[in-house]
Amino acid sequence: MAEPHPDADLAAAYALLDQGDLQGSRSVAQAVLAAAKNVDPRGEAAALACLAHGDRLGSRLRRASEASRRAAQIFEALGDAPGEANALATFAHVCMLLGRNDESVEAALMCVRLCDTGMPQAQTLLAYNCLGLAYSWGGDHDRADAAFEEAVQTARRCQPALSIYQPRLNQIWVEASRLLDERYQSGVMGSVERMADLVRECRELEAAGQGVSVLPGMRAMGRTISLASTALLTVWQGDIGGAPQAIASAAHSLSGTMTWLDAFVRWCAAELAWSQQDWAKAECELIAMREMALAVEHEQLACRAHLLLAQVLELQGKVEEARREHRALRRRERRVLAESMSSRELLVAWRLGARESEQHLQQALEASKQFERWSLEDALTGIANRRHFEQSLAESLTAALAADTPLSVAMVDVDQFKSVNDRFTHSVGDRVLKTVAAIMSSQVRGNDLPARWAGDEFVILFVDATEQVAAQVCTRIVDAVAAFDWQSIAPGLQLSVSIGLGELQLGDTVESLMHRSDQSMYRAKPVAPVVA
Numbered sequence: 001m002a003e004p005h006p007d008a009d010l011a012a013a014y015a016l017l018d019q020g021d022l023q024g025s026r027s028v029a030q031a032v033l034a035a036a037k038n039v040d041p042r043g044e045a046a047a048l049a050c051l052a053h054g055d056r057l058g059s060r061l062r063r064a065s066e067a068s069r070r071a072a073q074i075f076e077a078l079g080d081a082p083g084e085a086n087a088l089a090t091f092a093h094v095c096m097l098l099g100r101n102d103e104s105v106e107a108a109l110m111c112v113r114l115c116d117t118g119m120p121q122a123q124t125l126l127a128y129n130c131l132g133l134a135y136s137w138g139g140d141h142d143r144a145d146a147a148f149e150e151a152v153q154t155a156r157r158c159q160p161a162l163s164i165y166q167p168r169l170n171q172i173w174v175e176a177s178r179l180l181d182e183r184y185q186s187g188v189m190g191s192v193e194r195m196a197d198l199v200r201e202c203r204e205l206e207a208a209g210q211g212v213s214v215l216p217g218m219r220a221m222g223r224t225i226s227l228a229s230t231a232l233l234t235v236w237q238g239d240i241g242g243a244p245q246a247i248a249s250a251a252h253s254l255s256g257t258m259t260w261l262d263a264f265v266r267w268c269a270a271e272l273a274w275s276q277q278d279w280a281k282a283e284c285e286l287i288a289m290r291e292m293a294l295a296v297e298h299e300q301l302a303c304r305a306h307l308l309l310a311q312v313l314e315l316q317g318k319v320e321e322a323r324r325e326h327r328a329l330r331r332r333e334r335r336v337l338a339e340s341m342s343s344r345e346l347l348v349a350w351r352l353g354a355r356e357s358e359q360h361l362q363q364a365l366e367a368s369k370q371f372e373r374w375s376l377e378d379a380l381t382g383i384a385n386r387r388h389f390e391q392s393l394a395e396s397l398t399a400a401l402a403a404d405t406p407l408s409v410a411m412v413d414v415d416q417f418k419s420v421n422d423r424f425t426h427s428v429g430d431r432v433l434k435t436v437a438a439i440m441s442s443q444v445r446g447n448d449l450p451a452r453w454a455g456d457e458f459v460i461l462f463v464d465a466t467e468q469v470a471a472q473v474c475t476r477i478v479d480a481v482a483a484f485d486w487q488s489i490a491p492g493l494q495l496s497v498s499i500g501l502g503e504l505q506l507g508d509t510v511e512s513l514m515h516r517s518d519q520s521m522y523r524a525k526p527v528a529p530v531v532a
Contacts, residue, residue, distance in 0.1 A: 009029075025050070030047075033048065045070075045075045045083060049083070051064075052091070059259045059260060061296070072107075085123055096300065097297070104134040105134045112124075112128060112131055120155075120159075125151050132174070136170075148167040149167075168202050169225055172195060224250060227246070263289045266292060269285045295512055306325055307329060335454065378437075380430060380452070383440070389459055389461060390510065393461055393510055400463075400504055406469075408465050408469070409459060409460070410517060411453070411521040412474075412477070412499050413525065415495070436495075444460060444473055460473070481497050500518065500522065
């Protein structure tokens with residue numbers, strides 16, 4: 001039997017990424033991971049880092065987040081600063097795409113610190129580049145620009161000098177984001193001169209053969225980003241004649257596999273329609289942008305699509321529809337925040353465990369198990385929490401698609417809950433949430449999973465159930481809530497719930513299925529208040 005060569009195998013896996021063979025690369029890295037498990041921690045961490053980078057390229061962001069986090073933890077335990085910095089750079093980037101901005105900035109700052117050895121190197125360039133992206137999506141454009149300038153200077157100080165193409169290309173994105181914020185705040189687009197200078201410099205670097213990325217597998221993506229950025233600039237410069245061809249060039253450069261770049265190109269098309277006041281076309285493109293962003297787990301682009309769509313609706317005088325889009329944006333932001341908090345809980349638990357001495361290792365492991373049990377239960381209602389639900393849904397969705405069995409999800413919202421808190425106090429509101437949770441638990445089937453999603457929102461996972469079957473359970477819940485004696489909790493209290501359903505469809509992700517049930521729930525909500 002041939003001896004395993006993890007370094008050579010992982011080099012081959014990265015080479016496959018450069019060739020665009022994501023699945024081939026993943027197979028090689030998984031084989032290395034399996035061989036290294038429990039016997040070679042450094043090989044295990046390196047394989048996880050490779051898998052995370054491949055998943056980042058393939059827009060499997062949550063999977064990339066988990067793999068890069070685990071890789072960073074192993075490298076940290078081994079005292080391998082370069083390995084930890086590499087894994088943290090990936091973790092920071094995917095956290096940024098997932099909308100977990102605080103986590104992204106923290107990881108990027110740690111990455112910069114680990115790379116701060118006094119000797120300019122490619123990894124230092126990547127660290128500052130990653131920090132710039134984290135700051136940019138967090139809305140701090142000045143800090144983002146400064147980080148990218150530091151990346152540029154680092155590239156020039158390296159021996160031999162590295163291409164400044166990657167940070168310059170990202171600076172175009174920062175400038176575009178700055179212009180969008182300015183237009184949103186003032187209603188007027190600012191000067192695009194700086195963006196035009198950056199696009200021009202990137203095109204010159206491409207012509208000189210320096211349009212390369214430090215990271216493997218990024219060359220094709222860089223070309224699409226460049227073409228789409230040029231298309232966006234063309235629209236904002238008012239070149240309506242040249243814009244369609246620029247957008248078509250960007251679209252032609254897309255790979256056959258959907259990534260966040262597909263959503264970026266849709267954004268360009270929406271901006272063109274916006275400039276022509278073709279509002280129907282703009283709405284259509286922005287909705288497509290939002291759905292594509294959700295499909296590839298790019299929370300930041302999904303939020304941007306919500307915001308742009310709200311503006312387009314406002315410009316048409318569709319005030320109520322715009323408000324609805326703003327509310328959808330706020331809900332998404334709250335969900336992203338909850339996901340970030342869950343991720344931090346895991347990190348804190350790991351760090352606490354890592355600090356335990358060897359003699360207390362067993363005690364730490366037991367505490368970790370208890371923490372895991374607590375982390376799956378909602379403290380107020382006692383039913384499953386969001387983290388438990390999302391884990392179960394992800395596993396059940398994969399199994400249902402593989403076995404071609406039905407699966408449905410219900411989104412449950414307590415109608416006019418804010419007025420319950422305002423009129424009857426938050427203590428009464430808490431009792432209401434506990435009671436709704438108890439009613440749901442009493443009405444669902446044995447293998448269904450009711451959970452608290454956030455605030456006054458609940459969810460139910462119906463395994464092996466079509467939408468019609470799930471609807472029967474939901475009807476029982478609505479009737480049971482309506483029949484409950486709410487005045488026994490507080491005189492004058494009346495309550496109802498609205499439930500939306502979504503059934504699993506071919507090609508669904510967790511996000512797309514949840515989004516469809518969420519939309520269904522909002523269509524089901526009553527027009528008039530239900531609290532006296």
